[in-house]
Amino acid sequence: MAVLVIAENTNDELKDATLSAVTAAQAFGGDVHVLVAGSGCAPVADQAAKIAGVAKVLLADDPAYDHGLAEALSALVISLADGYDQLVTPAGTMGKNFMPRVAAALDVAQVSEAVEIVDANTFKRPIYAGNAIATVKSSDAKKVVTIRPTSFDKAPGEGGSAAVEPVAKVDAPALSSFISQELNESDRPDLSSADVIISGGRALGSAENFEIIERLADKLGAAVGASRAAVDAGFVPNDYQVGQTGKIVAPKLYIAVGISGAIQHLAGMKDSKIIVAINKDEEAPIFQVADYGLVADLFEAVPELEKQIG
Amino acid sequence: MKVLVPVKRVVDYNVKVRVKADNSGVELANVKMSMNPFDEIAVEEAVRLKEAGTATEVVVVSIGPKQAQETIRTGLAMGGDRGILVEYDAETEPLAVAKLLKAIAAEENPDLVVLGKQAIDDDCSQTGQMLAQLLGWSQGTFASKVTPGDGTVDVTREIDGGLETIQLKMPAVVTADLRLNEPRYASLPNIMKAKKKEIAMKTPADYGVDMTPRLSTERVEEPPERQAGVMVESVSDLVAALKEKGAL
Numbered sequence: 001m002a003v004l005v006i007a008e009n010t011n012d013e014l015k016d017a018t019l020s021a022v023t024a025a026q027a028f029g030g031d032v033h034v035l036v037a038g039s040g041c042a043p044v045a046d047q048a049a050k051i052a053g054v055a056k057v058l059l060a061d062d063p064a065y066d067h068g069l070a071e072a073l074s075a076l077v078i079s080l081a082d083g084y085d086q087l088v089t090p091a092g093t094m095g096k097n098f099m100p101r102v103a104a105a106l107d108v109a110q111v112s113e114a115v116e117i118v119d120a121n122t123f124k125r126p127i128y129a130g131n132a133i134a135t136v137k138s139s140d141a142k143k144v145v146t147i148r149p150t151s152f153d154k155a156p157g158e159g160g161s162a163a164v165e166p167v168a169k170v171d172a173p174a175l176s177s178f179i180s181q182e183l184n185e186s187d188r189p190d191l192s193s194a195d196v197i198i199s200g201g202r203a204l205g206s207a208e209n210f211e212i213i214e215r216l217a218d219k220l221g222a223a224v225g226a227s228r229a230a231v232d233a234g235f236v237p238n239d240y241q242v243g244q245t246g247k248i249v250a251p252k253l254y255i256a257v258g259i260s261g262a263i264q265h266l267a268g269m270k271d272s273k274i275i276v277a278i279n280k281d282e283e284a285p286i287f288q289v290a291d292y293g294l295v296a297d298l299f300e301a302v303p304e305l306e307k308q309i310g
Numbered sequence: 311m312k313v314l315v316p317v318k319r320v321v322d323y324n325v326k327v328r329v330k331a332d333n334s335g336v337e338l339a340n341v342k343m344s345m346n347p348f349d350e351i352a353v354e355e356a357v358r359l360k361e362a363g364t365a366t367e368v369v370v371v372s373i374g375p376k377q378a379q380e381t382i383r384t385g386l387a388m389g390g391d392r393g394i395l396v397e398y399d400a401e402t403e404p405l406a407v408a409k410l411l412k413a414i415a416a417e418e419n420p421d422l423v424v425l426g427k428q429a430i431d432d433d434c435s436q437t438g439q440m441l442a443q444l445l446g447w448s449q450g451t452f453a454s455k456v457t458p459g460d461g462t463v464d465v466t467r468e469i470d471g472g473l474e475t476i477q478l479k480m481p482a483v484v485t486a487d488l489r490l491n492e493p494r495y496a497s498l499p500n501i502m503k504a505k506k507k508e509i510a511m512k513t514p515a516d517y518g519v520d521m522t523p524r525l526s527t528e529r530v531e532e533p534p535e536r537q538a539g540v541m542v543e544s545v546s547d548l549v550a551a552l553k554e555k556g557a558l
Contacts, residue, residue: 069476070439070449093469097451100404100439109405109524112434122528127432128327132336135529175448176478179464183472192470220558238454238489239472245488247470253557263326270536274557276548291539294548304545309558 002031002055006077006089006099007048011038011066014047016193017090019154022051024147025088026155027117031055034162035080037073039066045164052159062169067178068094074101075172081106081142086120091146092192099146108140115151129244130267149192150250150271184237191240194223196253199242199269202229203258203280203298210235212299213257216306225249225269227259243268258298261286278302311458311480313356313365314420315390316411317349319374319381320431333529345381348426350388351486354493355456356424357389364458365422367391371414373407375399379509386504387496393509398521404432406514406521408440413517415445420481422463427452427485438485448478452487 003025008015018034025032032053036045037060045059058080064072077098081087087102089095091113103110115133116124122137123145191197198220200213210230217224225242226235242249244264254272259265261277261284269275270289277290278301287293294301321327321336322344328337345353359365370385372378373396382393396410415423428435442449450456450465454473457464458480466475468487478484496504514521542548552558 067474067476070442070451074443093452093467096435097439097449100436101443101449103436104405104408104440104443107405109403110434110436110440111525112436126533127530128321128336129430129433130533131327132329132530133533134527135531136525137528138525140524173446174479175482176450176476179475179477181472181474190471237472238468239470253552270533274552274555275536275539276552287541288538289536292548292551293539293541294543294545295541296545301545305549308545308549 001085002033002083003028003086003088004080004084005032005034006087006095007034007036007044008090008092008094009036009038009041009044011041012043014044015090015092016154017092017149018048019051019157020149020152021088021090021147022053022155023152024114024117024145025086026053028086028120030085033058035060035077037065037068037076039063047157049162049164050158050160052156054160054162057162057164058167059164060167060169064169068098069176069178070098070101071175072172073098074105076170077102078105079170080167084142086143086145088145088147090149092149095146099144103144106142106144108142108144109138111136111138111143111145113148114145115148129264148248150248184239188217189221189223191223191225191242191247191249194251196220196222197225197242197249197251198222198255198257199225199227199259200230200235200257201227201259202233204230204235207235212302216302219306219309227262227265256286256290257302259286260284261289311359311365311421312367312369312419313359314369314371314415314418314423315349315353315356315385316371316407316423316425316437317353317381317385318346318426318429319343319372319378320346320429323347323430329530329532333531335527335530343377345384346426346429348428348430348486348488350493351488351490352424352426353385353388353390354491355486358491359458360389369394369418369420371411372396373398373402373410382509383504384496386507387501388494389500390507392507394512395509396512396514396517398514400521401523402521403523403525404434404436404440405524406519407437408444409519410514410517411437411441412444413519422480423483425485427487438483442483445481445483448482449484450476450478450482451485453484454487454489456484456490
C-alpha cells in the first residue's frame, strides 16, 4: 500500500521539510502520496506534484484548513488513513501539533522525530535531547511517524508529474479558532533549512550589537540564530533559538559567535557539516565540537570577517 | 474552574545521561530524578490561575513508580490542592498515559488540562495532543501565554517563524512551552503543608487501561562523537580554511 506524507506548507508555499519527508517515506517502499491542506493552496499542490518520486497529490482546499488548526487537520488525515499503511510528516511545530491526534485516533503509538528508518517497523530516534539514540520497533499495523527534516536529504523539487486529486473537507466540530499571527518578517532564509547559519550568544551584549551578526548573515545569505541566553536576554525573538528547546539545525556551515556551547545549544547544532566558533574564552566548550576555532574579540573578528568575505 | 495537571518524574535536567554498557537503555540507577521542567511550568500556570481567582482547584496527577509521589508533592508544595498517583513501574508510552488521563478526566471533570509540551526523557511531545483527541477536546500546544475568557481560553503558541494566538472552547488541553512562566521555588512552610495534602493511590487496572508498550526499544547508543578540529590564529586564516573546504 501507499505512504501518505502530510505536507508542511503555508497557503502559498511548500516548506522544504516536506521534501525531506518524501525521502523518508520512500524508505517504506510503497507509492508516495502527498496531502496538501490549506485555503487557496492549489499552487502548493502543483508544487508538490513536481517533487520527484511522488505518485499522487491530494488537495484539501477549504477555509477550514486555513491556519492548520490541529482539530480540523487531524480529522482530515484520520479520514484518509484507511488507505495507507504509513503516515509521515515533518516534526515541525505543525506536525508535532496535529500528528499525535491522528495516532491516538488510530490507536497506534507515534514514532516522534525519527532520524533514520531502518526498516518498515524499525526507527532510530533521539532521546534525552539527543544525548542518546534509541532504536525502536513498532508492533502497530499502521505507522504514524514524524521525521526530523535535517536527517533526510531533500527529494528533488522538480522532475515529478503527479496527478492532483481534490479531497473534500471533513466535518469536524469547531473547537478552536484562529485569532492572530505574528510572524517575524525577514528576507533571510528559514533557520531550519538554511545552508549557512550565523548564531550569536550572550556575549553580543545587546539587541543593537546583534546587528553585526545580521550584517554578516546578509553578506553570506545566511540565516540568523541565537543561543537561549541571547533569547532570554531579549536580544532577538524566541524563534531564533537554536538548541534542545529551540530549533534543531544542520546547515553546511554553522558559525557560533560569542556562544559558550552549553549542552542544550550543542544538542541543536552538532549535526552541522562544518562548525566555526568565535569566542574570547579559549576554554569555552563550543571549541570541543568546532572544526575551526578562533579565540578573538567578536566585535573585532566579525566585522573583519565581513570585510574579508567581501 | 478546575485544572488538572499531569506531571512526569524524569531524570533531572542537569544530569548528563549515560548510555548503559549493554546498550539496553540509559543509566537510571542512583541518578537524581525531578519533575519534568515543562510540567513544572504547567503546575506554575495552574497555580497562578488559582491565585488570580480563575481556577478553584488544581489537581496534580502522575503515572509512574511509587517515588513519583515526591514529584506530586513538589507540585502540591507549589500550590496544587491534591494529587492522584497511578502506580506503574515500567516505562510509560504517551498513548497509554493519554488513555489513563482520559479516564481520570472523566472522573474529575476538569475545565482545563495543562501539561508540559514534552518530557525531557523520551522527547515524544505527544501526550497532550493524544489526550485532546481521545476526549474530543480542543488543544493549544506550545503555549507561551494563556488567557482564560468566558467558556473559552486564548492561547498564544510558539510556532515556526513566530507566534500564533488561537481561541479554544473549554474544556481544553494546553501544553506549556518554556516561556509561559518561570516556576516558583516552593517555600519551606508550603513544603511542610504539602505533606498533609491528599494523594490518591491508583493502578492502571482501576481505569481498565492496557499499558502494554507498542514500541520496543531494541538498542540505545551514544550519538556519534564530534571531534574537535583546529584552532586558527586569525580571521584571514579562518577565511582561507573555509575557502579551501568550499564552505565560503
